[in-house]
Amino acid sequence: MITGELKSKVDKLWTTFWNNGISNPLSVIEQISYLLFIKRLDDLQLAQEKKIKRLGGTLDNPTFTPENNHCRWSVFKNQNPSDMLVTVRDSAFPFIKTIGREGGAYAQHMKDAVFLIANPALLANVVEQVEQMLELLTKQANDSQDKTYIDLQGDLYEYMLSKLTTAGTNGQFRTPRHIIKMMVELMNPSPHEVICDPACGTGGFLVAVAEYLRQKKDSEGNYILHNPAHRKHFNEEMFHGFDFDATMLRIGSMNMMLHGIEDPKIEARDSLAQEHSEVSEAFTLILANPPFKGSLEANTIAKDLTKVISTKKTELLFGALFLRLLKKGGRAAVIVPDGVLFGSSNAHKALRKTLVESHKLDGVISMPSGVFKPYAGVSTAVLMFTKTGVGGTDAVWFYDMSADGLSLDDKRQPVEENDIPDIISQWHSRDIDKDTNRTAKAFFVPKEEIVKNGYDLSINRYKEVEYEEVSYESPRVILGKLKLMEEEIMGDLEFLEGMLAN
Template sequence: MITGELKSKVDRLWTSFWNNGISNPLSVIEQISYLLFIKRLDDLELVKEKRAQRLGGGVKDAMFPADKQQCRWSHFKNLNDAEAMLAIVRDEAFPFIKQLGGTDGTSAYAKHMQDAVFMIPSAALLDSVVHQIDNIPMEDRDTKGDLYEYMLSKLSTAGTNGQFRTPRHIIKLMVDLTAPKPMDLICDPACGTAGFLVAAAEYLRDLKDEDGNQVINAPGNLEHYQSEMFHGFDFDATMLRIGSMNLMLHGIESPKIEARDSLSEDHAGVEEAFTLVLANPPFKGSIEKSTIAKDLTQMIKTTKTELLFIALFLRLLKKGGRAAAIVPDGVLFGSSKAHQGMRKSLVEEHKLDGVIAMPSGVFKPYAGVSTAIVLFTKVGVKSGGTDFVWFYDMQADGFSLDDKRQSIEENDIPDILARWQARDAAKDTDRKDRAFFVPREEIKANGYDLSISRYKEIEYEEVEYDPPRVILQKLRSLEDEIRGDLDVLEGLLR
């Protein structure tokens, strides 16, 4: 999370837009995103140019052709004429980034950018914003992510319709738990700004083989990574644009980001298409029954989105595919027939790998909802079934659990990853520990209740008290002291 001077710089940038008539938070984020995208393209080009100078020869895969050099951030930011800067950015640089995915409108990025509008109205505002952005240090990728997350927190719609921004360290935890593979087909059916897909891309970028070589560069892997691996669905046009730009900046040349209302009948055709689903879908209670995809209602009779999304994940996954998703606590212990039926399906028909209970402060300051991470593998009715479920009771995530969310030493995430990788149903049986296994038969006997409190044993510390006579004597001594003090005060009043 960003604090101090960097936070103040972002706040001043935000205020500049508001003072010049752009008051819709989503519009502000979108305009800043365009400028950040232009700047990032130029930063990548500068790296290529430095490499070419060092090694000799020309720039490989240059982003800016000779006739588009004026569109580069490093060019127009140094112009002394604000009106000239506005003309270049509005009439050349912005149309340039709109056409990056192709001019025929066939690529997902090009489709999302068709309706993009450059809204900065004055040269003075653009000049101010460009120089403010240029003074924000964004060399570190974590800083860029924190900056973006902080901007998203300013959305007036954040928290409505169940849309909570997922903290980046929780996203990374879920990616690490599922360990994406080079030929995976990865989907987030409620992708927003594509945070899960970006984290998966970074995980694979860092993945090395036994000889220390990047796995992503192996024959066939890079092409799959750049064009076929990443899929995201959302129905918000602005988020689709932001998500597409986000993935392209992370080296994904053709991300499959599509406009879909994932639960609707209009988009019910996608099934058994992916090997990994990562998601924190919006949980907004109930939706209109007539709009729900019929194949989902056949799996589960409900209008509650938190249950429908789990059914959706199962529909989207290929057999053997795995998922990590954030769910509200009610999914784990809800007593309705639909709740119990969905949990039974995960346990009996598929392989429920793990449940990680998270503290309620994880989503603060945007929401105080209690949540958990569920990890499962789609198996199939005939060969399915869970033998044991791994539970972990997360107490701390490295940040304070109040609205400030300041960094603290207590952090269970490294322990979660270590325990997950070394988990052993025969050994992890201590119910007083943070991590333990529970057999399927016990879960079944408890109505498929998956709340950790149902199985965890709390170890109470024995407290020794003084004998009653000693306690009474102490009370009398205290009363004598009080009487003595009252006598002194009474004496002072005479």
């Protein structure tokens, strides 16, 4: 979460929109996103132009050509307010709606996009504030040891999305970027994956996979995406995301394009609905934090999901959906509310039994309740499993996360305590024969024990707590000390009385 001066600048920008009649939080986020997108496109081309000027060569497939050079942020930001509005409204904004492959996800979702800023003074004010905000973002990224510009931009989106008054209703709680990164590193995606987030929002999981693969090297030390076949798959077939919110689809598509993914398959789908039930066994990896918002109407739920789990609860239906979407051998790392781990209803037990008996439940990471603050204080966990259809669970790996590097209050300030590096290390070096100490952070629990406990997956059911023996003095000694203290107090009182008498 962003803090300090940058947070103040975002708040000021938000107030500027509010004072000028654009008060719907989603509309504000969308308008800011368009401007951030235009700015980022120009920044990327400026960086390429500087490189060419220094090293020579030509710029291949530039975003901005001489014909639309006036659409660049670096050009129109210096115009007077009236001319700037004409340029952005009539040229730059229509231009960004045409970027991307014809018929692609981005073009499809941008088709109905509307530029709402109609006041020249407002636009000039907003452009100036966005410029200042991104300059500060760049400075903080340069000064940071562990936060890149993209990380901070993700934090920026998180902070803006925290202002959504509809967040609790729509379940639009953003997944913290460090939790997303942890889950991606745990899954260690390969360049051959076909990845899906069935509740993708701004595309955080998909973007994190893209960034992870860009840094990944093969056994010979070469970046894997330098391979033409891998690059083609990366750009055209690897990334899939579903969401039913048009604004999130637009923001997610822009986010993916800014991260160099040419044709992500970002689709408008209500993942649990009957009318969108045709996709099955299509993906090798699912990463998700779906919106858990209670119960759905029975007649709207995909029938194949209720056959697996007879329920109306979204947190359980998504579990059935993940299994339907995965190919056999496909893997998933998904965030679930704690109730999924120990709920006593038949539906809760049925989902856990299905994961343990019919597939391979690999691991459960119990996370502290503050991870999703300030959006929500719910306790959550990460479930990691492999779809097999024939079982395969011999034992389940558990980890008791108590800290994630940030304070667990609403402020979420950086702290020294952080289990995430240890989680990643222990997961990749886990050993079913050695990781048996129930007092440790990480340990295996045999399948037989889980079955005996009604498929309960809460870590407290299995973790053993070591109590340190504390020695106390005998009651006689304690009473003696109390008497001495009382005598001292009485002596002091008598002394005070004597002073008052004089």
